[in-house]
Amino acid sequence: MQQEIRPLLAVDIIEQLHRQFALLSGGRGKDGAPIITFPEYSGFGDLVAEDFQNVVTYLTSIPSLDVASIGFVIIIDRRRDKWSSVKASLTRIAGAFPGNLQLVLVLRPSCFFQRAIADIGMKLHRDDFKMKVPIVMLNSLSDLYGYVDKGQLTCELGGNLDYCHSQWIHRRTAIENFAVTVKTTAQMLQKFGTDLAETELPNDVQCTKDLLTTHTEKHDKLKDELKLAMKQGTTLLGCIKEQAAKSENHQLNPDEMENHITVERLLAQLDETENAFEQFWSKHHLKLEQCLQFRHFEHDFREVKVSLDSLMATLTALSDIGDCVTLVEMLLKDLNTLEEKAQESLEKAQLHALHGDQLIQSNHYSVDSIRPKCVELRRICDDFTNEVQKKYDVLSKSRQIHKGIDKVNQWCESGVYLLASQAVDKCQSQEGAEAALQDIEKFLETAKENQLSDLKNIHNQYELVLNVEVKANVQKALKRLDDVQEMFEKRQVSLKKLSAKQTRPVQPVAPRPESSPKRPVPHKTPRTTCPAPEAVDVLIMGFINLSALTNTTKGLLCICCVLTDPVFFLPRHIMNELIETERLYVEELQSIMEGYAAELDNTELSPLIPAALENKKDVLFGNLPEIYEFHNRTFFKELENCMERPELVGTCFLKRKEELQIYEKYCQNKPRSEALWRQCGDSLFFQECQKKLDHKLSLDAYLLKPVQRITKYQLMVKASLSLRLIFHFSTIQSQGVGLMSPVCLSHPQGNLSELGKLLMQGSFNVWTDHKKGHSKVKDLARFKPMQRHLFLYNKMLLFCKKREETTDGHEKPSASYSFKHSLKVRLACGKFEVWYNGREEVYIIQVHVHKLSALKLNCFHLND
Numbered sequence: 001m002q003q004e005i006r007p008l009l010a011v012d013i014i015e016q017l018h019r020q021f022a023l024l025s026g027g028r029g030k031d032g033a034p035i036i037t038f039p040e041y042s043g044f045g046d047l048v049a050e051d052f053q054n055v056v057t058y059l060t061s062i063p064s065l066d067v068a069s070i071g072f073v074i075i076i077d078r079r080r081d082k083w084s085s086v087k088a089s090l091t092r093i094a095g096a097f098p099g100n101l102q103l104v105l106v107l108r109p110s111c112f113f114q115r116a117i118a119d120i121g122m123k124l125h126r127d128d129f130k131m132k133v134p135i136v137m138l139n140s141l142s143d144l145y146g147y148v149d150k151g152q153l154t155c156e157l158g159g160n161l162d163y164c165h166s167q168w169i170h171r172r173t174a175i176e177n178f179a180v181t182v183k184t185t186a187q188m189l190q191k192f193g194t195d196l197a198e199t200e201l202p203n204d205v206q207c208t209k210d211l212l213t214t215h216t217e218k219h220d221k222l223k224d225e226l227k228l229a230m231k232q233g234t235t236l237l238g239c240i241k242e243q244a245a246k247s248e249n250h251q252l253n254p255d256e257m258e259n260h261i262t263v264e265r266l267l268a269q270l271d272e273t274e275n276a277f278e279q280f281w282s283k284h285h286l287k288l289e290q291c292l293q294f295r296h297f298e299h300d301f302r303e304v305k306v307s308l309d310s311l312m313a314t315l316t317a318l319s320d321i322g323d324c325v326t327l328v329e330m331l332l333k334d335l336n337t338l339e340e341k342a343q344e345s346l347e348k349a350q351l352h353a354l355h356g357d358q359l360i361q362s363n364h365y366s367v368d369s370i371r372p373k374c375v376e377l378r379r380i381c382d383d384f385t386n387e388v389q390k391k392y393d394v395l396s397k398s399r400q401i402h403k404g405i406d407k408v409n410q411w412c413e414s415g416v417y418l419l420a421s422q423a424v425d426k427c428q429s430q431e432g433a434e435a436a437l438q439d440i441e442k443f444l445e446t447a448k449e450n451q452l453s454d455l456k457n458i459h460n461q462y463e464l465v466l467n468v469e470v471k472a473n474v475q476k477a478l479k480r481l482d483d484v485q486e487m488f489e490k491r492q493v494s495l496k497k498l499s500a501k502q503t504r505p506v507q508p509v510a511p512r513p514e515s516s517p518k519r520p521v522p523h524k525t526p527r528t529t530c531p532a533p534e535a536v537d538v539l540i541m542g543f544i545n546l547s548a549l550t551n552t553t554k555g556l557l558c559i560c561c562v563l564t565d566p567v568f569f570l571p572r573h574i575m576n577e578l579i580e581t582e583r584l585y586v587e588e589l590q591s592i593m594e595g596y597a598a599e600l601d602n603t604e605l606s607p608l609i610p611a612a613l614e615n616k617k618d619v620l621f622g623n624l625p626e627i628y629e630f631h632n633r634t635f636f637k638e639l640e641n642c643m644e645r646p647e648l649v650g651t652c653f654l655k656r657k658e659e660l661q662i663y664e665k666y667c668q669n670k671p672r673s674e675a676l677w678r679q680c681g682d683s684l685f686f687q688e689c690q691k692k693l694d695h696k697l698s699l700d701a702y703l704l705k706p707v708q709r710i711t712k713y714q715l716m717v718k719a720s721l722s723l724r725l726i727f728h729f730s731t732i733q734s735q736g737v738g739l740m741s742p743v744c745l746s747h748p749q750g751n752l753s754e755l756g757k758l759l760m761q762g763s764f765n766v767w768t769d770h771k772k773g774h775s776k777v778k779d780l781a782r783f784k785p786m787q788r789h790l791f792l793y794n795k796m797l798l799f800c801k802k803r804e805e806t807t808d809g810h811e812k813p814s815a816s817y818s819f820k821h822s823l824k825v826r827l828a829c830g831k832f833e834v835w836y837n838g839r840e841e842v843y844i845i846q847v848h849v850h851k852l853s854a855l856k857l858n859c860f861h862l863n864d
Helices: 010-018 049-061 083-096 112-129 141-145 165-198 205-244 254-317 325-361 367-421 430-449 454-465 468-499 551-557 571-601 603-608 617-621 624-641 646-655 659-680 684-693 699-703 705-720 723-740 775-783 849-857
Strands: 035-038 072-077 101-107 135-138 537-540 561-564 743-746 758-766 786-793 796-805 814-828 831-836 841-845
Touching: 010 049, 010 165, 035 049, 049 083, 072 083, 083 101, 101 141, 135 141, 165 205, 165 254, 205 254, 254 325, 254 367, 325 367, 367 430, 367 454, 367 468, 430 468, 454 468, 571 603, 571 617, 571 624, 571 646, 571 684, 571 699, 571 705, 603 684, 617 659, 624 646, 624 659, 659 699, 659 705, 684 699, 699 705, 786 814
Parallel strands: 035 072, 072 101, 101 135, 743 814
Antiparallel strands: 537 561, 758 786, 786 796, 796 814, 814 831, 831 841
């Protein structure tokens, strides 16, 4: 690259200038030509050619181009010197003068002899000087005044031009320094502007802050340089003006005027450069500030979006389906808690979107990136709000449905109890029948008061938002309501008949099918047709003691269920689902233990652990380690062993009923755990643990897993015990009786194993009527039923009296049963026969789940 040629400056030849062998005093010829004076200088002949050349070149560069183009007037003062000096001066000027020459004036030596020699030498050597301009030899100053006005000459030449050489050098140096400063400053500003224009905007907040700080510091530094340069030029201009103000008649000579114009021009140039730079800097600074605003906006957007996404994930995971009123209300409470928790994030998102709108209105350069983010924030907020409202709507409707179901079930239970409490003997009289009929009619009126029929309307109205299970529960409740109402109708028919005038006394007998008239007894017992699978009802007794749990937890954990109208499906598919969900459950428990509980002992995370959690690890997690160990080491493996034999799954649950009691302790601790979580759930410790586990949901959602799991076992057991497993039920049931309580049954007729498998058992009210016996005994029997516990075996129906005694070493009373009576029975595909008197009368009975209470009501009236 070609190096820039720098013009010669006074500072470069400051020593040569101080010798004063050549002067630019500021005087002008008659036509304005600048005058260069070569005063008397004894060592002129000894000057180095380079020094002479530099000084003359510098002096000819000072006047403007217009002035220099007129040509220079040279005055050589050699009045006290010799002809040799005149000759040397002319020779140097002729060979090295860089500018245009107009006239050369020589004040020849004043000595007579030297003047004569000069005249002769001039004639002889004129052609040697090779000058194209006239050379005038002057004898005196008076001759000089004929060519140059006296006012344009210095005092040394008899003129009155004010000139100080040292001051001239100082001013020239100052002007040239100022010019260099202006040029350097302009170059610095230009380079800084180029750097700013080529700077790429950072992608994060901190780098943008650092860049803004760096550029601002550089700008302020350049601003200071500009101020110093401006001060330097202003001071210099003031000095020039001060020179002109020395006296009223003093005027600046042409060179001083040139200096004045030069300094003003440099100051104007500096001011123009500063204005241009400030305009550019203002735009650049605004862009940097907008960039910083945008990076803050992006950073806050990411934080808000992560928070909203987490809330949305939690909301999505929150079930909107409950199995009962208690669970629905718990879900509503969780939903309300989540909504309250989300308010801060939602408000922050709305404010952030509003901030984005303000940036857009301020003509931000990144409008195209800001606007979509504002739209997305508002969309997420609307989606969350709509989803919350949707879940509120579904849960509210579900609660209304479940309350309707509970109301129907309670009414049915009360109705069945009412029918069961009506004494059979009292109803045989007209007065008793009428009183019972009034009780029934009065109770039926409560059905309208309780608006039981609304359940069907609510179901039809909300059918689209209800799941299959809730719909099934509604259908069961409505079916039960119809059955109980049918029972009341039949009882009303019977009571109305009894309340009419009776022609003969009525003897209470065991109920029989109304459509089955008395017919001759066949010689052989008829074969009973096995019912279709859809008609089989199975009662599964609960095997977990939940008496110690709260009502809410009891509703959640109850595994007792009734399978009605089972539909055939593949056992392997069901077992796969049961085992796979159990595997996932164990993995989730493991992640909680390793990712949260174990991290509480991690010293690296100890600064993040909130103070409220100190020494409360057992409160937060309860006996979760015990639950995990049970499922991981025992229960999961036993369920896997049932893969090929699904019929054993019920036995698996029965076998581990004692271990499953660990859920009772967990549920009892759950309120304390939730209260502790509300205090410290937002801490950085849990956020860090959740981030390491890459969990979308927070810890509280996983701590609810055991409660959810124990409620799901009911559905799993129900699904596993499909139709093909019904015939294994007797084994489970018989084992279940032994597991439920210690049973001691005395039977005088021999070994109980000879009676076959135990199919069902339960407590009943039993009325008896003895045809033979004291009349007072018969009357007492009619008014007061006996409490009997019935055991239904394959071959025999046993009537026993239950006794509970507390023995040493046992907190709970042990049950024993004393034998009272028995009837032979015969089981046929889910039905059984009851007969007496040598099968003179035979009753075929099939018990439906929704008519269990009816079985208590229509109890057997036994004849010897």
